[in-house]
Amino acid sequence: MDTFVVEGLEGKKRLSGEIQIGGMKNAVLPLMAAAFVVEGETKLSNVPDIADVHSMARLLEGLGAFVSRSGDKASIRTSEANGTVLEPKLAKSLRASVLLLGSVLARNGKVTFAHPGGCVLGSRPIDVFIDGFQKLGATVHEDDAETYTLTAPNGLSGGEIFFRVMSVTGTEALMIAATRAKGIVTLKNCAMEPEVVAVAEFLKSCGARIEGAGTPTIVIHPSHLEPPQESFRVIPDRIEAASFLILGALAAESLTLTHTEPADFEAVIETLRGMGASIAVSGTSVTVSAPETLLPASVRTHEYPGFPTDAQAPMCVLLTQAEGESSILETVFDGRLNYTSELVRMGADIHVWNPHRAVIKGKTPLKARDIDGPDIRAGLAFILAATIAEGTSRIGNAHLIDRGYAGIEHKLRGVGVQIERHTA
Numbered sequence: 001m002d003t004f005v006v007e008g009l010e011g012k013k014r015l016s017g018e019i020q021i022g023g024m025k026n027a028v029l030p031l032m033a034a035a036f037v038v039e040g041e042t043k044l045s046n047v048p049d050i051a052d053v054h055s056m057a058r059l060l061e062g063l064g065a066f067v068s069r070s071g072d073k074a075s076i077r078t079s080e081a082n083g084t085v086l087e088p089k090l091a092k093s094l095r096a097s098v099l100l101l102g103s104v105l106a107r108n109g110k111v112t113f114a115h116p117g118g119c120v121l122g123s124r125p126i127d128v129f130i131d132g133f134q135k136l137g138a139t140v141h142e143d144d145a146e147t148y149t150l151t152a153p154n155g156l157s158g159g160e161i162f163f164r165v166m167s168v169t170g171t172e173a174l175m176i177a178a179t180r181a182k183g184i185v186t187l188k189n190c191a192m193e194p195e196v197v198a199v200a201e202f203l204k205s206c207g208a209r210i211e212g213a214g215t216p217t218i219v220i221h222p223s224h225l226e227p228p229q230e231s232f233r234v235i236p237d238r239i240e241a242a243s244f245l246i247l248g249a250l251a252a253e254s255l256t257l258t259h260t261e262p263a264d265f266e267a268v269i270e271t272l273r274g275m276g277a278s279i280a281v282s283g284t285s286v287t288v289s290a291p292e293t294l295l296p297a298s299v300r301t302h303e304y305p306g307f308p309t310d311a312q313a314p315m316c317v318l319l320t321q322a323e324g325e326s327s328i329l330e331t332v333f334d335g336r337l338n339y340t341s342e343l344v345r346m347g348a349d350i351h352v353w354n355p356h357r358a359v360i361k362g363k364t365p366l367k368a369r370d371i372d373g374p375d376i377r378a379g380l381a382f383i384l385a386a387t388i389a390e391g392t393s394r395i396g397n398a399h400l401i402d403r404g405y406a407g408i409e410h411k412l413r414g415v416g417v418q419i420e421r422h423t424a
C-alpha cells in the first residue's frame with residue numbers, strides 16, 4: 001500500500017510551471033467497452049496510464065479479447081472474444097464494469113455479472129441499466145443475491161428508453177448496445193457529458209448512425225460496425241484539468257495546464273474566476289494564478305455542463321481558504337461529503353447539514369495530518385489540502401488516487417509540490 005508524503009507550503013503561493021493533462025479516465029473506459037461491441041482491432045491513443053485502464057483491460061481479456069499497450073497507445077482485438085461472464089472480483093471493484101454489460105449482451109447474446117457493489121459515494125444502483133436492457137428485449141435473471149444474467153439470444157430489439165435519472169455510464173452502455181439492435185433505439189433524458197459525445201464519435205467512426213449525442217435525446221439506427229483504420233484519440237481529462245486548476249487557484253504564482261479542452265470545464269473556470277482567481281485561456285492551454293484573497297462561493301454540483309461532482313472535493317479545499325461563508329450542494333451522489341470530516345481534522349470549519357449540503361467558513365489555516373483517502377477525488381483533495389497545509393502530511397490509499405490520476409507525484413513535483421511516494 002503506497003502513501004504520498006506531502007510537505008506543506010504553509011499557504012505560500014509558489015507553484016509555477018506546466019502540467020500536461022492526459023486522456024480522460026471516464027472517456028477511455030467506455031471507449032474500451034465500446035471497442036468490444038465492434039469486432040476487429042480498435043486502436044486508441046492518448047490513453048492514460050491509470051489503474052482503472054489496467055482493470056478494464058483485464059476484464060476484456062477475461063472475455064477473450066487481447067489488449068496491448070505501448071506508451072499512450074492501446075490496441076484492443078476482439079475477433080475471438082466470445083466470453084459472457086465478467087470476472088466477479090474485478091467487476092465488483094470497478095463500477096465502470098457496468099459499461100461492458102451493453103457490449104457483451106449485444107455482441108454475445110448474454111452477460112453474467114456481479115453487482116458493481118457498494119461504493120463510498122453512497123448507493124449506486126443499476127436499475128437504469130436493467131430497465132434499459134429489458135426495454136430492448138433482454139431477459140433478466142437474478143442468479144443469486146449479487147449476480148445477474150441478462151440474455152438476448154436473438155439480439156436486442158429497437159425501442160424507446162426514458163432514463164429515470166441522467167446517468168453517464170447508463171447512457172453510454174445503452175448507446176453502445178443499441179448500435180447492434182435490430183431496430184431504431186431512442187434514448188431520452190440522456191447524460192450530455194463530453195465523454196458521452198466521445199463514445200458516440202468513436203462508434204460513428206466505426207460506421208454507427210447516431211444522432212443527438214450531447215443533447216438529451218439520442219437516436220441510434222441499425223448499422224454495420226467495423227473498427228476504423230486510424231487510432232481514436234481519447235479526449236483530455238476535464239476532471240484532472242479541473243483538479244489542477246483548483247490547485248493553481250490555491251497555491252500558484254502561475255500554473256499552466258496544457259493539452260486541455262477548456263470548453264469541457266467552463267463551470268469550474270467560471271466559478272474560480274468568481275472567487276477572484278485570474279485565469280487565462282489560450283487554445284488548449286489554461287493559466288491560473290492564485291489571488292491575494294479568495295472570495296466565497298456557493299457551489300452546486302450538476303450534470304454537464306454544470307459544476308462536476310468529481311471536482312466537488314477539491315473545490316471544498318479551495319472554499320476553506322475563501323474569506324467568508326461558502327456552501328456546497330451535492331446533487332448527484334448521496335455519500336460524497338463524508339471526506340469533509342478529515343478536512344475538519346486539518347483545521348477546516350465545515351458543517352455538514354445533511355448528506356447533500358455543507359457550509360464552509362473561511363479562511364482557516366490547515367495543519368498537516370495523516371489521512372487515508374476514501375475515493376479517487378477525495379484522495380486528490382487531501383493532496384491539495386496537504387500541499388497548502390503547515391507541516392508534513394501522509395495521504396494513504398495512494399492506489400485509489402492512482403485509479404484516476406497518472407503519475408500524479410511526477411506532475412506535481414514538476415510545478416513545485418514537495419510530494420514523494422512511499423511504498424510500504
Ligand code: EPU
Nearest residue numbers: 026096124125126127128129165166167168169332333376
Ligand atoms: N443512478 C441510479 N440508477 C442507476 C445508475 C445511476 O439511480 O442505474 C444514479 C446514481 O446513484 C447517481 C446518479 O444516478 O445518483 C448519476 O450517476 P451516474 O450513473 O451518472 O454515475 P456513473 O455513470 O456511475 C460516472 C463517472 C463518475 C461520475 C459520475 C457523475 C464513470 C466511469 N464514472 O459515474 O466518476 O462521478 O458519472 O458524473 O464515468 C470518478 O471519476 O471519480 C467518478 C466517480
